[in-house]
Structures are given as C-alpha cells and as structure tokens.
Amino acid sequence: MERIRSEFVVRIEGNIRARKDPNKKIPTGMVELEADAVTILNVVSSKLPFLPAEDSIQLSEEVRLKHRVLDLRYDISQHIKT
Numbered sequence: 795m796e797r798i799r800s801e802f803v804v805r806i807e808g809n810i811r812a813r814k815d816p817n818k819k820i821p822t823g824m825v826e827l828e829a830d831a832v833t834i835l836n837v838v839s840s841k842l843p844f845l846p847a848e849d850s851i852q853l854s855e856e857v858r859l860k861h862r863v864l865d866l867r868y869d870i871s872q873h874i875k876t
Contacts, residue, residue, distance in 0.1 A: 803836040 798804060808829040817823035843861050844853060858865040 798832070798834065799838070801838045801842055802834055805831075805833045805835055807831040807833075 806827060806829050808827050808831070810825050810827055813824060813826045842864065843857065844864065853865070
C-alpha cells in the first residue's frame with residue numbers, strides 16, 4: 795500500500811480500546827484505535843500549498859485568500875468574528 799499522507803481521505807475499521815499508556819494531555823489520550831483494515835478513499839494528486847494542520851506557519855493574506863478552503867481548516871480562521 796502506498797504511504798498515507800495527512801491530506802488523504804481514509805476509512806479505518808477496527809476496535810477502540812483503552813490505551814496501555816494513557817496520555818491525559820490530549821483529548822483522545824485515554825483510547826486508541828486498533829486497525830483491522832485501512833482503505834484509501836481519496837488521494838491528493840498534487841502537493842498542497844500548505845497543510846491545514848501546520849498552525850505554526852505564517853501565511854500571507856494573499857495566500858490565505860487564494861486557498862480559502864484550506865485556510866478555513868485552521869482553528870484561528872474559524873473564530874474570526876465579522
């Protein structure tokens with residue numbers, strides 16, 4: 795199977811179970827998914843201009859407006875009041 799990248803859409807089937815080493819610093823730190831099957835549903839054929847999960851990167855307003863669909867995935871963009 796090809797390497798799964800963060801921008802792919804995947805389906806994972808399996809069982810949720812309690813973690814052997816819980817991590818209370820993250821919301822899902824008490825459980826983990828034991829995957830039985832992984833299916834790639836959709837891939838991104840070209841490289842994205844930036845990854846929505848990269849909160850630390852600084853983007854110009856021009857880039858943010860050009861790629862608004864990606865920009866709206868940032869937490870800070872979702873809390874802008876108009």
